[in-house]
Every structure is written in structure tokens, then in C-alpha cells.
Amino acid sequence: MTPIVATGTDTGVGKTVVAAALAAALGAHYWKPVQAGLDEATDSETVARLAGLNPERVLPEAYRLRTPASPHLAAELDGVAIEVDRLDPPSVDGPLVIEGAGGLLVPLTRDVLTIDLFARWGFPAVLVARTALGGINHALLSLEALKARRIPIAGVAFVGDDNPDTIATIAAFSGAKVLGRLPRLDPLTPETLKAAFAAGFDIRPLR
Template sequence: MQAAFPAYPKRYFVSGIGTDVGKTVAAAILTEALQADYWKPVQAGNLEDSDTHTVRSLVSNPCTVFHPEAYRLQMPASPHTAAAAEKVRLSLDQITLPQTQNHLIVEGAGGLMVPLNERELVLDLIQKLQLEVVLVSRNYLGSINHTLTSLEVLKYRNIPVAGIIFNGEPNASTEEFILNYSQLPALPRIVQEETLNQATIRRYAQTFQEYFTQHAK
């Protein structure tokens, strides 16, 4: 049965304040919580063990459809570099939202300012697709700057932000400042797990379902 949190289909773009902050795990949790479809528009590197493969292995609900990437590139590098190595130019015109009546989770590549070609960024893709962003942040020295810079860029482009997911070890001072400054909600926290499997994702998904129920609009 399709999840009803919120009642009408939502489309979230999961981005991060940088690389290795936990976007894929967050995307898997959101996908499971909403029983949403999942889509990674651009995959660079690890084609046999891609982010789509990872999310597919972690999601267990019967409703999710995994939509194929618009671009699959061999080199594990910035998309514009990986594309150039294959003599391909990534075009935003060739990246269109999958047709679905379900909720949809879209996972980005790296952060907002990652280049897709010589002129356009992941940020431009988000704006073109007209999606609401869920920003994943991880606490480390410099993460306040990286988080607030990401949020300021989104604000400048008039891109809506559904909230922030803090992933990893808590830091009350850092998180309080970010939330007070941005006036954005914090979605449920993700912590470092010894075991990451379908049961782990389902446990988090229940917490996120409760959040969406309480904040349905």
C-alpha cells in the first residue's frame, strides 16, 4: 500500500553539504518512509555498485520503483569530468523527471555546486526540475559554513527547502546555530550504525513517517 505521508505526492531532491555526508542513506530512508519512487539522475563511477543499487538493497517496501539514470558514467569523478572522459556533454534538456504518480526521491551527485558541464551545476538541475530540497549535513569542523552557504545559495535561487537532516554524531551547539539562523526544521536524525540493512532503514523510516504525519500539509 502506498504511503500517505503527506497525502499528496511529494518530490524531494536529496542534496548534501559536500561528499560523504550520507545522502544515499538519507535517500533510502526517505524512499522507505514514503514508499516513494527513487531516481539518481547522474551516476559517475561504481556502475556495478551504484547508489541506485545501494538504495535498492536497503529498501523493502513493495511500492518503490527505481527509475534508470539519465547518465551513467564510468569515472568516479565530478560529473563534468567523468563525462568529458567519455566525450559526452551532460545536458539538462536530457534530464527529465520520471513519470510517476507516486512520491519521488531524487538523489543528487555531491553538493549543490558540483558542475554537470562547463556552465551548469547540480543547483541548476534542481531549479529546472522544480524540486524541494532535503539538505543532509554532517557535523565536522567547517560544517556550519558549508551548511549555511548551501542554504543561502538555495535561498538566492528561490528553491524551497523541506528541512535539514543531521547525519552522524550530534553537536548541539552547531545544530542549534544552523537551525536558529536558517529558521528551517530539522528532520529526524541519522546516526552512525554498526549494521546498515533493511531492518535499520525500516526503523528509521517509521520515525520519518511519524514526522511526516505530524507535519503533513
């Protein structure tokens, strides 16, 4: 199975939670190439907990940066030089879910954007988008950016309250497949995530 890239319209959109749900549903390995911010639980730790993955299925990050900032700035503040050639995906036996840092146009270095790395790989992307106000604009801009770099779009995963018009409008203007919607979960546990994902998503197109 071709690796899948989980990306988002913005930081904090719910990308890590969706990546965890995808990894669990697909029985996949998970990889976060660059982690910026180590004071709280890392995305890899969150995914391992929510997806219930065995430790060997959570691959080590290529870069772990202390500062919670855009990777290019976090690396500079930490005295680290990010080498893009070190960000080639590892080979695994089976599916692989790769989670990018922040949104598509977040800089990895002063010369390379996150989306440039995705274009280099050429793997299909799942865009995580909000259903809240502003979600249409953010999602359509992100989908246009993916198309401009000829990155395959596996579909859109929505997060938030049910807003059928927002979802339908994004699908109509972009032509992207709607994979499903994940409501805000309280509490957010492996059990509630698994149940909500099973009820709200169709991942057959990803297989």
C-alpha cells in the same frame, strides 16, 4: 505529492542513505539522474537494497558514467555529452525521491551546476548535513545557495553523532526545519536503517 530532491553539503555526507530511508518511509520511487562511478555499487543499487524497493520503483539513470569524478569531468573522460534537457524528472504514480550528484555546486556540464538543475525543477529540497566539526559552515552555505535560487527548502536531515548545539545553530541562523538526525549505523542494513529513521525523524512536513 511533489517530488523531493535529496541533496547534500558534500560528497560522502550520507545523502544516499537518507534518500533510501526517505524512499522507504514515503513508499516512493527513486531516481538518480547522473551516476558517476560504476566500479562499486551504484547509488541506485544501494538505495534499492537499503530501502527494499521493488525494481520498478528504482528508475534508470539518465547518464551512467564510468569515472568516479564530478559529472562534468566524468562525462568528458567517458566521451559523453550531458544534455540537460534529458534530465527532466520522469512522471511516476506517487512520491518521487530524486538524489543529486555530490553537493549543490557540483558541475553537471561546463555551463550548468547541479543547483541550476534544481532551480529549473523548483522541487523542495532536503539538505543532508553533517553534525561533525565544520558542519555549521557547510550547511549554512548550502542553505544560502538554495535560498538565493529560490529553491524551496523542505528541511535539514542531519547525519552523525548527536551534537545539539550544531543542529540548533544551523536551524536558528537559517530558519530551516530540522527533520531529524540519523546516527552512523554499524551494521548498515535495511532493518537498522528503518529503525533509526523511524526513531530519529519526523517526515510529516514532507507529506
